[in-house]
Amino acid sequence: MHVTQAIKNRRSIRGFKPDAIPEATLREILDTARHAPSNCNTQPWHFTVVSGEARARLQEAIMAEILSGKAPSPAFPPGDVGLTGVYKERQYDCAMTYYGTMGIERHEKDKRQALMLKNWEFFGAPHVGFLSMPVSMGPVNGVDIGIYLQTLMLLLVEHGMASIPQGALAFYPDEVLKIANLPEGHGIICGLSFGYEQEGEQINKVVMDRAPLEDTVTLIS
Template structure:
């Protein structure tokens, strides 16, 4: 598979088969992903992959926090905070597309909440990765996390797997720290649910458009 093919094939998948990915393949993919570049080769990422019973226990623990009314406690500012202008417009369009495919109207708040809760069900994926970096780090280091995350997602595509990067998985970190061996001083920046796509699931019909090249890139000579 060419890199360009993997880039076009990759999209956020939110419906999965229950089949786990073989451990040998998991280790191969994450071993290859560690060769992603980073500023001064700092490699600021730390990844914990949660599967099996631990994954079920984690989902239950996060649900308990949410249902108790506990407020989210992310360390890093969520990506959808304080958006304005064209960025807010794109966010609205993303939501419009998502809810439209799922046939949920604007006034159906309970259905919208149920759909949102799928984030902390990890969209039924058999595996979920939590990516953290030192809480003292900032935006430049987060660029390295993005490079690593894209590398990882493209490797998953190459191996016939699907994934969904989720900022929402940084909102309730306490249960994750209790179950996952995250280094002291680190904070979760995002999560990644992944596994084998449940082809035919309606939720996987969600495909987001991209703005035209002329709106995003300038060529000056």
């Protein structure tokens, strides 16, 4: 598969088969992903994958926290903080596309909440990864995390797999830290639920538009 194909084929998938990825295949993908570039070759990322029985325990523990009313406590500011103008409009359009595809109206708060909770059920994916970096680092180091994440997602596509990056999986880190062996001093930036796509599910029909090239790129000569 060419890189262009992988980029265009990659979408955020929210409906997965229960089938686990063979460990040898997963190790091969992760071994390739570590070749992603980073500033001064610092490689600030750490990726912990939780599967099987540990994944089930983690889902149960996080859901219990949420349903108890516990407040989120992310290590880094969430991606929706400080959005204004066109960026806020795009966030709004994203939500309307998502809920609209699922047949949920804006006033149906219970249905919207139920759909939101699927984040912490990892959308039924057999694997969930937590991507972290030292909390002492800042936005420039976060660029390296994004490069690694995109590299990993494209490799999953190349191997016929699907994924969804989730900022929401950084909101409740306490139970993650008990189960996922993060390095000392690291904070979670986001999670990645992944596996094999369950084709035909309505939730996988969600397709987001992209802004025209002229809106995001300037060429000067």
